[in-house]
Amino acid sequence: MKEARYFYVPNATEDNELPTDEAIHAIRVLRLKIGDDIFLIDGKGSFYEAVVTLANSKHCLYKITQTLVQNKTWKGHIHLAIAPTKDISRIEWLVEKATEIGFDEISFLNCQFSERKNLRIDRIERIVISAMKQSRKAWKPIVNNMLSFEDFMQKEVTGQKFICHCYNEIEKTDFFSNINNSGLFEDITVLIGPEGDFSINEVHQALQQQYKSTTLGNSRLRTETAGLAAVLMANLANRI
Amino acid sequence: MKEARYFYVPNATEDNELPTDEAIHAIRVLRLKIGDDIFLIDGKGSFYEAVVTLANSKHCLYKITQTLVQNKTWKGHIHLAIAPTKDISRIEWLVEKATEIGFDEISFLNCQFSERKNLRIDRIERIVISAMKQSRKAWKPIVNNMLSFEDFMQKEVTGQKFICHCYNEIEKTDFFSNINNSGLFEDITVLIGPEGDFSINEVHQALQQQYKSTTLGNSRLRTETAGLAAVLMANLANRI
Numbered sequence: 001m002k003e004a005r006y007f008y009v010p011n012a013t014e015d016n017e018l019p020t021d022e023a024i025h026a027i028r029v030l031r032l033k034i035g036d037d038i039f040l041i042d043g044k045g046s047f048y049e050a051v052v053t054l055a056n057s058k059h060c061l062y063k064i065t066q067t068l069v070q071n072k073t074w075k076g077h078i079h080l081a082i083a084p085t086k087d088i089s090r091i092e093w094l095v096e097k098a099t100e101i102g103f104d105e106i107s108f109l110n111c112q113f114s115e116r117k118n119l120r121i122d123r124i125e126r127i128v129i130s131a132m133k134q135s136r137k138a139w140k141p142i143v144n145n146m147l148s149f150e151d152f153m154q155k156e157v158t159g160q161k162f163i164c165h166c167y168n169e170i171e172k173t174d175f176f177s178n179i180n181n182s183g184l185f186e187d188i189t190v191l192i193g194p195e196g197d198f199s200i201n202e203v204h205q206a207l208q209q210q211y212k213s214t215t216l217g218n219s220r221l222r223t224e225t226a227g228l229a230a231v232l233m234a235n236l237a238n239r240i
Numbered sequence: 241m242k243e244a245r246y247f248y249v250p251n252a253t254e255d256n257e258l259p260t261d262e263a264i265h266a267i268r269v270l271r272l273k274i275g276d277d278i279f280l281i282d283g284k285g286s287f288y289e290a291v292v293t294l295a296n297s298k299h300c301l302y303k304i305t306q307t308l309v310q311n312k313t314w315k316g317h318i319h320l321a322i323a324p325t326k327d328i329s330r331i332e333w334l335v336e337k338a339t340e341i342g343f344d345e346i347s348f349l350n351c352q353f354s355e356r357k358n359l360r361i362d363r364i365e366r367i368v369i370s371a372m373k374q375s376r377k378a379w380k381p382i383v384n385n386m387l388s389f390e391d392f393m394q395k396e397v398t399g400q401k402f403i404c405h406c407y408n409e410i411e412k413t414d415f416f417s418n419i420n421n422s423g424l425f426e427d428i429t430v431l432i433g434p435e436g437d438f439s440i441n442e443v444h445q446a447l448q449q450q451y452k453s454t455t456l457g458n459s460r461l462r463t464e465t466a467g468l469a470a471v472l473m474a475n476l477a478n479r480i
Contacts, residue, residue, distance in 0.1 A: 073458040135460045218313040220375045225340050
């Protein structure tokens, strides 16, 4: 079935109607009619085969004909917290690629050296949904609103916690070796700073909150490349 | 030193003059003058500190004051051969990111199901050079012209050879497990197909040439995401 016929319906089994955005796309762009087959994704691990039962200018009703459960291909909860780049297209690219590869949650950090202090979460959400459909994933990563670094530090985080930074004067261990050798498939939260890195004060705050000081390797990576490398390493270490 | 003051000079020690493109940038954009400090990269493992000795409208001469050798941070030769995507910006993105992460050579394949049959190699070369400067790498990946899949199959390739594809009827092993368990840090060549995958005939040709049939994991990745994932895995497996 063509990608265009996949629809994101968070409460697919409770509702029997496509959400407005998806309905408009189904009816006005794809010109779907009663009896056409569609595919629903609930973002929580299930696909549904369904058939259109009503299609008018504003509404598209459906009836589910089959449920297909998809297991996640990695264990634990992979959470990337990253400072958005000045050029937002770089972060949008990261979000698309990380969704394809597979992760669970993204947070955006407003840091001392951040060049971008705001972000359109609705655009990020749309990119995540589109990449989820395109890569045929039934699991939608959670997209969080931007928080100050300090507020993020107050959040309760389970599993292993890491901050990646470039300060040579603070001892660092290797991120991938840390997560790959544990054999525990724990939840992983990893922090990536802005173009100008975290401030040294921010790194110390994270260390106080039991984040481990880590590096992704010897290459000098842009913010968005570091974010994707971290997600790929976490997925690789935790994959089933 | 600012990124803008890094110049790519393949024969830095033999010449004493910036190549034309770099000279124009140095003089017209950066307005460098006699006595200004610059940084040269030869793409073969060396940086050079230098000082401008002449700067007119067409020429920028320099004198090297110091040589800094950079060791590669991975072993073996990592070679990605990939079919360019219809939307060329996706391949350009891949080339930038793969250069940041670190690899040695890229080839472009014209496959049976390729949607793009041509490519501006000069643009790719410029992106590689820019990413090399930005990520402060002294090693420039080799960029090869596009070849037909059949012609690529005739090329002599050292080390381990892999083809990634999506055919379930052909047995596949895991790419990362293959390269990460060897402990040999061998040369790695990995083939990634176009949007519509390799043809089954192409996969069989590769198997006959001793390419191993592999998968990058259970995620359904776009061509350029698969290319980057393969480079990152190879770099990770072979890193020093």
